[in-house]
Amino acid sequence: MDRKYKMAKPVLYYATLSPPSRAVLLTSNAVGVELELRPINLLKGEHLTTEFIKINPQHTIPTLIDDGNVIYDSHAICGYLVDKYGKEDKLYPKDLVKRAQVNARLHFDSGHLFARLRFLYEPILYYGSTDCSMDKIAYIQKTYEILEEMLKEHPYVCGDDLTIADFCCVATITSVDEVAPIDEFKFPKLRAWLKRLSETPSYQKINQDGADELKKIFKEILADNRSKQK
Numbered sequence: 001m002d003r004k005y006k007m008a009k010p011v012l013y014y015a016t017l018s019p020p021s022r023a024v025l026l027t028s029n030a031v032g033v034e035l036e037l038r039p040i041n042l043l044k045g046e047h048l049t050t051e052f053i054k055i056n057p058q059h060t061i062p063t064l065i066d067d068g069n070v071i072y073d074s075h076a077i078c079g080y081l082v083d084k085y086g087k088e089d090k091l092y093p094k095d096l097v098k099r100a101q102v103n104a105r106l107h108f109d110s111g112h113l114f115a116r117l118r119f120l121y122e123p124i125l126y127y128g129s130t131d132c133s134m135d136k137i138a139y140i141q142k143t144y145e146i147l148e149e150m151l152k153e154h155p156y157v158c159g160d161d162l163t164i165a166d167f168c169c170v171a172t173i174t175s176v177d178e179v180a181p182i183d184e185f186k187f188p189k190l191r192a193w194l195k196r197l198s199e200t201p202s203y204q205k206i207n208q209d210g211a212d213e214l215k216k217i218f219k220e221i222l223a224d225n226r227s228k229q230k
């Protein structure tokens with residue numbers, strides 16, 4: 001194609017520390033669409049600038065701009081990328097029933113997994129809290145029971161095929177599994193699923209490195225908050 005007519009890449013505001021941003025990166029990698037990556041440093045408050053709030057009033061990352069259209073919420077972005085750029089629909093099936101089932105898992109990540117991670121992490125990362133209580137940890141671990149059940153008869157969270165729901169769930173779980181450990185005897189299916197996902201292309205670089213960095217920063221900030229409280 002003549003360079004002049006080459007379409008601009010979709011722009012993604014993101015951070016490698018952010019689980020939902022990594023879910024989008026796992027999806028774009030699987031779909032094979034190149035994104036123009038624009039890092040946002042949440043700890044420095046770069047998402048709270050007037051310019052960014054104009055783009056996304058919810059001031060969250062990931063936020064995608066494609067062809068001038070703004071799309072936010074990782075789950076919506078992942079579905080959009082597969083629909084628009086995917087060569088096939090396995091990652092986000094067009095079949096009504098299958099799609100509804102994948103959507104249910106996406107809402108499970110949004111409303112349960114990520115919500116519980118956020119409930120624990122956010123006060124510590126941003127507001128000087130030291131509350132890393134057993135209650136909050138056990139609340140996260142309750143979701144492992146649900147995942148274990150989902151994975152009882154299938155290799156992926158929504159059946160026999162890898163879908164965007166796996167990318168969204170794995171990005172969240174791997175960001176919190178040190179503070180809320182996954183017992184290998186209680187959750188063998190969940191542990192096997194994590195291993196399966198870790199074998200997907202470029203997984204280490206796209207997801208695990210950022211997840212490890214987030215867990216490290218979380219521990220450092222928690223220790224710092226605790227030392228200030230003394």
Ligand SMILES: N[C@@H](CCC(=O)N[C@@H](CS)C(=O)NCC(=O)O)C(=O)O
Pocket residue numbers: 017018019020021042047058059060061062072073074075110
């Ligand atoms: N449901 C949203 C959650 C996005 C979200 O909360 N992202 C965090 C970073 S991991 C964020 O942008 N926090 C800043 C804020 O809420 O102001 C999604 O999946 O995109």
